[in-house]
Every structure is written in C-alpha cells, then in structure tokens.
Amino acid sequence: MGELLKLLWVFFQIGSFSIGGGYAIIPYIQELAVQKYAWVSQRVFTDIITISQMTPGPLAVNTSTFVGLQVAGIPGAMIATFGCVISGVGISILLYRFFQKFNKSIYVFEALNGLRSASLGLIISAAATILLMTFLGTSAISMASKVNWIAVGVFTGSLFVLRKWKMNPILLMVLTGILGGIIY
Numbered sequence: 001m002g003e004l005l006k007l008l009w010v011f012f013q014i015g016s017f018s019i020g021g022g023y024a025i026i027p028y029i030q031e032l033a034v035q036k037y038a039w040v041s042q043r044v045f046t047d048i049i050t051i052s053q054m055t056p057g058p059l060a061v062n063t064s065t066f067v068g069l070q071v072a073g074i075p076g077a078m079i080a081t082f083g084c085v086i087s088g089v090g091i092s093i094l095l096y097r098f099f100q101k102f103n104k105s106i107y108v109f110e111a112l113n114g115l116r117s118a119s120l121g122l123i124i125s126a127a128a129t130i131l132l133m134t135f136l137g138t139s140a141i142s143m144a145s146k147v148n149w150i151a152v153g154v155f156t157g158s159l160f161v162l163r164k165w166k167m168n169p170i171l172l173m174v175l176t177g178i179l180g181g182i183i184y
Contacts, residue, residue: 003072004079010037011064011083018060018088024119025060026126029067039071046133054173060084131155150183 010032018025026049033039040048048070052062061084068080102108132138135152136145158176161167 004075006037007068007071007076007080008083011068011080012087014060014064015084015087016091018084023059023126024122026063027122027129029060029063030129033067039067042133042138044070046130049130054177154179154183 014025014029014032017028030042030045034042034045045067048063048066049059051066052059055062061081064080064084065077068076068078070076072079099108132141134155135148136142137148138145154176158172162169162172
C-alpha cells in the first residue's frame with residue numbers, strides 16, 4: 001500500500017508540473033523515478049520513453065503507466081496514471097477560468113513567454129538525455145563511455161531520410177524498429 005501511495009503522490013506532482021508538454025517533464029520524471037526512488041534503471045527508463053513515444057496518448061501519461069506497471073503491476077499502473085491525469089484536469093479547469101478573466105493582461109502574456117522559454121530548455125535537456133543514453137549508454141558525458149556506432153548510424157540515417165524525403169514518421173519508426181530487432 002505504501003508503494004501505491006508513493007506512486008500516486010509522485011505522479012500527482014509530475015502531472016501538476018507538466019508545463020510545456022510531455023517532453024518537458026521527462027527530466028523531472030527521470031529525477032524522481034530513476035534517481036530519487038530508483039523504481040527503474042536509467043536503461044529501463046530510456047526504453048519506457050521510447051515505448052511511450054510509440055504508443056498513442058500523452059507522453060507523461062504513458063510514462064507514468066509504464067513506470068507504475070514496473071513498480072507495482074496493474075494497480076501501480078492505474079494509480080500512477082490516475083495521479084498524473086487528475087492534477088492536469090484540475091489545473092486545466094482552474095486555468096480556463098483564470099484565462100477567461102485575465103486574457104488581456106500583459107503580465108499573463110509575459111509569464112507565458114517565460115514558461116515557453118523554460119519548456120524549451122527542458123525539452124532540449126530531455127533530448128540530450130535520450131541521445132546520450134542511446135549513443136553512450138549513460139546519461140552523463142564521460143570519457144570512459146563507448147559510443148554505440150550502430151545507434152549513431154540508425155539515428156543519422158533516420159534523420160536524413162526524415163528531412164530529405166519527408167517519410168511518414170510512423171513508417172520510419174516501424175522500419176527502424178525492425179532494423180533494431182534484426183541488429184540487436
């Protein structure tokens with residue numbers, strides 16, 4: 001029971017601070033799920049992020065479901081998902097009423113600009129973490145890390161195909177998933 005309450009509280013916090021979308025909250029989820037509570041390893045967390053991107057639904061909700069599943073099975077998945085979603089629903093209702101009342105305020109406009117900038121930093125941090133985990137197998141830059149050249153090649157090839165020929169991202173994910181299954 002204690003673990004379920006902890007899941008509920010942690011993902012309630014995560015859902016409460018998911019400003020900027022799912023990508024912006026990845027560093028916070030990582031800090032809590034990997035570093036503070038050690039519910040999952042960094043490798044498993046990276047796999048969860050990858051799976052969350054490939055499955056329908058918001059990234060933070062998918063990630064909370066998978067982390068909750070790892071920690072306490074189906075009840076953990078349900079509690080973590082509920083914790084992540086319920087705060088967002090409550091905040092959305094409050095913000096809707098707030099913006100209806102102050103939609104012409106310059107202070108509100110400037111505060112939103114500040115939030116956008118912070119969200120961009122968080123998204124870049126999440127992207128850097130995923131790239132480091134994929135290419136080096138660690139979330140920190142280290143001289144002792146070995147570069148996974150196959151992952152670098154798949155990333156570079158995917159990026160090239162996506163930018164040059166504008167391939168459907170879903171088809172590209174399926175193809176690279178098949179390629180990864182063959183290689184690894």
